[in-house]
Amino acid sequence: MAPAAASSRLLFLCLAVAATAGVLQARAQPDSNGFISIDCGLPGTASYVNDGTKLAYVPDAGFTDAGTNQDISAEYMSPTLSRRYHNVRSFPDGVRNCYTLRSIVAGLKYLLRATFKYGNYDGLGRPPIFDLYIGVNFWTMVNVTDADSAIILEAIVLVPDDFVQVCLVNTGSGTPFISGLDLRLLKSTLYPQANATQGLVLLGRMNFGPTNSTAIIRYPDDPHDRVWIPWVNTAAWNSVSTTLRVEDIADDDMFELPTKVLQTAITPRNASANIEFSWDPDPQPKDPTPGYVANMHFSELELLPGSAARQFYVNLNGKPWYPKPYKPMYLISDTIYNSNPGRGFPHYNISINATANSTLPPIINAVEVFSVIPTTNVGTDSQDVSAIMAIKAKYGVKKNWMGDPCVPKTLAWEGLTCSYSISSPPRITSLNLSFSGLNGDISSSFASLKAVQYIYGDNPNLCSNGNSCQTTKTKSKLAIYIAVPVVLVVVIVSVAVLLLCFCRRKKQGPTSNSVKPQNETPVSHAPPAGGSSYPESSLQLENRRFAYKELEMITDNFQRVLGRGGFGYVYDGFLEDGTQVAVKLRSDSSNQGVKEFLAEAQTLTKIHHKNLVSMIGYCKDGDYMALVYEYMSEGSLQEHISGNGRNTGFLSWRQRLRIAMESAQGLEYLHKGCNPPLIHRDVKAANILLNAKLEAKIADFGLTKAYRENDTHMSNTLVGTLGYVDPEYAHSAALFQKHPSHNVTPPLPIFNIGKSCNSAVQPTTKSDVYSFGVVLLELVTGRPAILRDPEPTSIIQWARQRLARGNIEGVADPRMPGDHDVNSVWKAADVALKCTAQASAQRPTMTEVVAQLQECLELEEARRRRRQRPVLRLQRVRS
Ligand SMILES: *[C@@H]1O[C@H](CO)[C@@H](O)[C@H](O)[C@H]1NC(C)=O
Ligand SMILES: *[C@@H]1O[C@H](CO)[C@@H](O)[C@H](O)[C@H]1NC(C)=O
Numbered sequence: 097m098a099p100a101a102a103s104s105r106l107l108f109l110c111l112a113v114a115a116t117a118g119v120l121q122a123r124a125q126p127d128s129n130g131f132i133s134i135d136c137g138l139p140g141t142a143s144y145v146n147d148g149t150k151l152a153y154v155p156d157a158g159f160t161d162a163g164t165n166q167d168i169s170a171e172y173m174s175p176t177l178s179r180r181y182h183n184v185r186s187f188p189d190g191v192r193n194c195y196t197l198r199s200i201v202a203g204l205k206y207l208l209r210a211t212f213k214y215g216n217y218d219g220l221g222r223p224p225i226f227d228l229y230i231g232v233n234f235w236t237m238v239n240v241t242d243a244d245s246a247i248i249l250e251a252i253v254l255v256p257d258d259f260v261q262v263c264l265v266n267t268g269s270g271t272p273f274i275s276g277l278d279l280r281l282l283k284s285t286l287y288p289q290a291n292a293t294q295g296l297v298l299l300g301r302m303n304f305g306p307t308n309s310t311a312i313i314r315y316p317d318d319p320h321d322r323v324w325i326p327w328v329n330t331a332a333w334n335s336v337s338t339t340l341r342v343e344d345i346a347d348d349d350m351f352e353l354p355t356k357v358l359q360t361a362i363t364p365r366n367a368s369a370n371i372e373f374s375w376d377p378d379p380q381p382k383d384p385t386p387g388y389v390a391n392m393h394f395s396e397l398e399l400l401p402g403s404a405a406r407q408f409y410v411n412l413n414g415k416p417w418y419p420k421p422y423k424p425m426y427l428i429s430d431t432i433y434n435s436n437p438g439r440g441f442p443h444y445n446i447s448i449n450a451t452a453n454s455t456l457p458p459i460i461n462a463v464e465v466f467s468v469i470p471t472t473n474v475g476t477d478s479q480d481v482s483a484i485m486a487i488k489a490k491y492g493v494k495k496n497w498m499g500d501p502c503v504p505k506t507l508a509w510e511g512l513t514c515s516y517s518i519s520s521p522p523r524i525t526s527l528n529l530s531f532s533g534l535n536g537d538i539s540s541s542f543a544s545l546k547a548v549q550y551i552y553g554d555n556p557n558l559c560s561n562g563n564s565c566q567t568t569k570t571k572s573k574l575a576i577y578i579a580v581p582v583v584l585v586v587v588i589v590s591v592a593v594l595l596l597c598f599c600r601r602k603k604q605g606p607t608s609n610s611v612k613p614q615n616e617t618p619v620s621h622a623p624p625a626g627g628s629s630y631p632e633s634s635l636q637l638e639n640r641r642f643a644y645k646e647l648e649m650i651t652d653n654f655q656r657v658l659g660r661g662g663f664g665y666v667y668d669g670f671l672e673d674g675t676q677v678a679v680k681l682r683s684d685s686s687n688q689g690v691k692e693f694l695a696e697a698q699t700l701t702k703i704h705h706k707n708l709v710s711m712i713g714y715c716k717d718g719d720y721m722a723l724v725y726e727y728m729s730e731g732s733l734q735e736h737i738s739g740n741g742r743n744t745g746f747l748s749w750r751q752r753l754r755i756a757m758e759s760a761q762g763l764e765y766l767h768k769g770c771n772p773p774l775i776h777r778d779v780k781a782a783n784i785l786l787n788a789k790l791e792a793k794i795a796d797f798g799l800t801k802a803y804r805e806n807d808t809h810m811s812n813t814l815v816g817t818l819g820y821v822d823p824e825y826a827h828s829a830a831l832f833q834k835h836p837s838h839n840v841t842p843p844l845p846i847f848n849i850g851k852s853c854n855s856a857v858q859p860t861t862k863s864d865v866y867s868f869g870v871v872l873l874e875l876v877t878g879r880p881a882i883l884r885d886p887e888p889t890s891i892i893q894w895a896r897q898r899l900a901r902g903n904i905e906g907v908a909d910p911r912m913p914g915d916h917d918v919n920s921v922w923k924a925a926d927v928a929l930k931c932t933a934q935a936s937a938q939r940p941t942m943t944e945v946v947a948q949l950q951e952c953l954e955l956e957e958a959r960r961r962r963r964q965r966p967v968l969r970l971q972r973v974r975s
């Protein structure tokens with residue numbers, strides 16, 4: 097962790113990035129949305145802009161080097177036909193032909209869309225049938241049944257590499273062709289059913305009851321450019337619509353539906369009937385009974401009077417699909433989906449019926465149905481693929497070098513030998529140069545073929561560095577030959593990188609940061625009065641008490657929802673004097689009980705610190721309970737880290753450090769300033785709120801407890817949030833228990849886990865330190881506490897592995913704007929790892945954490961001062 101080591105690592109990373117960029121810059125790249133839109137078979141190099149979406153469509157020459165351009169026949173050309181269908185690329189040669197989409201981000205989710213209109217382009221009048229693959233995994237069969245219709249196929253997959261291939265495979269039923277190919281970046285949190293081993297193939301994506309029954313909704317209304325098809329059936333359904341904004345307000349919106357789709361819905365025309373629709377399975381050659389997942393999107397669009405209720409069941413083939421009655425929320429979208437695919441039914445009949453209590457018929461806004469495909473086939477080692485693709489490009493090898501080099505074995509590239517093992521991806525072990533007819537200087541890419549033991553060949557034109565022509569026999573000799581060009585490249589590139597960094601810094605010089613330096617000395621407060629006892633029964637609150645009626649006025653009838661938690665909803669409100677407040681109203685269905693509510697209210701009346709959210713008042717009016725807090729306009733830290741915040745910009749390193757520091761001070765106060773110490777027990781990014789000045793305050797004291805040593809009365813309920821819970825306090829196995837054994841995942845993941853254990857468990861202040869360490873890792877990496885892809889992994893494990901390899905740049909959040917001091921990031925990551933030590937005794941106290949973070953902040957401030965020096969000189973020159 098010496099500064100020198102850190103900076104040389106950084107430089108090396110810069111080099112790797114610069115070198116890759118050099119190879120790829122000639123290629124078409126995703127645009128700023130992460131989109132690639134290809135018009136297959138479009139001749140020339142000019143792209144054009146699509147009228148409807150205003151997206152640019154590029155010709156396909158940069159994405160494939162096989163096949164030929166063809167125009168569809170004149171009889172299928174109509175003035176209104178989308179330009180994309182005017183021509184196709186067909187692949188008369190070779191079994192497998194592929195498009196390669198590069199410069200994408202490995203491990204993210206992408207939507208791939210391929211379109212096909214035959215239009216009798218070959219004059220044979222015989223529409224073909226062929227197979228489509230995503231890399232080495234089967235996507236779907238393309239059965240082109242007529243010349244005129246356009247087939248649109250879509251898949252959502254997690255892409256393991258920084259490129260993805262779409263391959264057309266000739267199955268002996270005609271020549272494969274394609275009209276268009278789209279790639280759309282999705283967030284990895286979207287479509288939870290798509291993961292490393294399972295992809296989704298779209299069957300239908302329907303928008304119920306649109307006001308214009310012919311208008312498709314896609315980009316820009318849908319920022320992910322999904323295509324929403326109108327579904328209107330006036331005989332069976334009435335349309336309902338609103339012009340108000342409809343949105344999902346959950347922290348982890350998994351579907352990000354466009355408002356325009358949510359603004360319309362249907363109800364049954366006969367108010368006592370059900371909503372019914374169905375689909376039939378679409379058998380595939382490789383999967384005769386595909387499994388299906390459905391995402392049904394709901395929102396209440398009518399403001400219902402108190403006496404009215406809309407509640408319904410969702411049934412599949414007459415049996416409950418979602419196990420509970422469901423009540424859509426006004427202008428808030430929510431989704432019911434199944435995680436485990438339903439399989440083996442001859443029909444899938446969905447019926448949505450009102451419950452006996454419901455005064456209104458059921459409603460639905462949109463539905464998506466997908467079949468699932470396994471994506472378990474593993475392609476050749478990705479470094480080998482990049483290297484061999486670079487060799488192929490450099491030497492212009494045509495042959496059958498298409499798709500994955502080694503997989504499937506039957507289509508492995510000629511001239512290559514591969515090794516296959518069960519536990520790891522196939523590797524390229526030899527390359528027959530004389531077969532491939534390679535000539536010219538030795539590409540440095542050969543060096544990247546790490547598993548190559550032999551390069552065969554006796555090729556008089558093959559040179560290293562343009563002067564010595566040699567036959568290369570073994571790996572060790574090869575290494576000598578390629579050493580020279582590689583070193584040269586390194587030197588040249590590093591000079592370029594230094595120049596680049598220098599220029600950028602100069603340009604950035606005079607940026608003035610609006611975050612004004614503040615006095616860090618903690619405000620001193622009296623420890624909570626009494627200290628030793630927190631009576632459970634007699635509640636003595638000093639704060640203002642509100643009547644429910646007053647809350648209705650303050651929140652304008654609970655109009656604007658700020659968020660929701662285990663407790664219920666949090667509403668926006670204004671006091672009489674105009675002070676903006678947040679009102680947390682306990683809902684009846686809340687899994688946070690009356691006891692927790694009172695506990696939080698009581699804790700909050702006793703603690704006061706600038707880094708703890710303060711309570712303005714409370715309401716206990718009959719069954720109604722609410723807490724009124726100071727308003728935190730910037731929402732939760734979790735929103736900022738995930739990029740789902742109200743303001744989309746990402747936090748700089750300095751802002752992150754300040755937030756870490758302030759949260760740590762809040763916790764230190766709980767642990768040190770209170771007697772007995774208070775343990776928060778649910779420290780997480782979602783419970784750290786930010787005000788307009790981005791000052792951090794810890795919130796949600798519903799689980800907070802006083803800590804007394806050897807306390808036998810301590811609750812034996814395990815509480816906390818998955819991903820943040822101290823392992824010493826929790827048996828992690830118990831936490832990973834599944835929800836009740838029905839097939840359907842609840843629409844909202846339940847994070848607060850209350851699980852009774854046999855043995856009494858006793859959290860300590862060190863449990864909070866552990867959770868804080870997780871938050872600190874989130875700040876450093878910009879990743880959630882539990883990484884979902886490729887499989888659920890704790891952020892601790894993820895970061896530990898990378899940091900052990902000295903890879904700070906691979907850990908630090910790439911979305912952090914501006915420069916940062918690498919040592920400061922290292923140090924913060926180190927503090928986080930210490931906080932998350934398995935054994936609580938090895939973890940620092942919050943006081944030690946505060947001191948360490950102070951040092952991180954000083955390192956970063958020193959860098960800023962260094963950076964600002966030229967600016968000062970400039971100012972002197974002016975005056
Ligand atoms: C292709 O579609 C046609 C018409 O739906 C059907 O008759 C035929 O069986 C399908 N071919 C295959 C191989 O599934
Ligand atoms: C409905 O949408 C179609 C297709 O976008 C458009 O041509 C038509 O003008 C729209 N009709 C109305 C009434 O807006």
Ligand SMILES: *[C@@H]1O[C@H](CO)[C@@H](O)[C@H](O)[C@H]1NC(C)=O
Pocket residue numbers: 366367368369370
């Ligand atoms: C409306 O639906 C109910 C229940 O399915 C049925 O009994 C009734 O006949 C329907 N009314 C009309 C007018 O179709």
Ligand SMILES: *[C@@H]1O[C@H](CO)[C@@H](O)[C@H](O)[C@H]1NC(C)=O
Pocket residue numbers: 374413414443444445
């Ligand atoms: C689904 O609906 C179809 C037609 O409406 C009907 O023939 C079939 O029996 C239904 N299947 C089930 C399992 O309910």
Ligand SMILES: *[C@@H]1O[C@H](CO)[C@@H](O)[C@H](O)[C@H]1NC(C)=O
Pocket residue numbers: 409411414415416449450
């Ligand atoms: C609606 O569906 C539920 C769950 O399948 C069922 O129990 C109930 O009887 C149905 N109600 C009506 C009125 O069809």
Ligand SMILES: *[C@@H]1O[C@H](CO)[C@@H](O)[C@H](O)[C@H]1NC(C)=O
Pocket residue numbers: 421451453
């Ligand atoms: C229907 O109302 C009754 C009485 O108010 C209540 O006990 C029952 O739980 C309600 N059922 C549902 C499904 O909400």
Ligand SMILES: *[C@@H]1O[C@H](CO)[C@@H](O)[C@H](O)[C@H]1NC(C)=O
Pocket residue numbers: 528529530531532552
């Ligand atoms: C390499 O390719 C050449 C030309 O096709 C062939 O004669 C030779 O046997 C190959 N060598 C190996 C080891 O496969």
Ligand SMILES: *[C@@H]1O[C@H](CO)[C@@H](O)[C@H](O)[C@H]1NC(C)=O
Pocket residue numbers: 289290291292293294435436437886887888
């Ligand atoms: C992907 O999801 C399927 C279905 O839920 C599950 O069986 C599989 O284990 C998941 N794979 C990963 C890597 O999480």
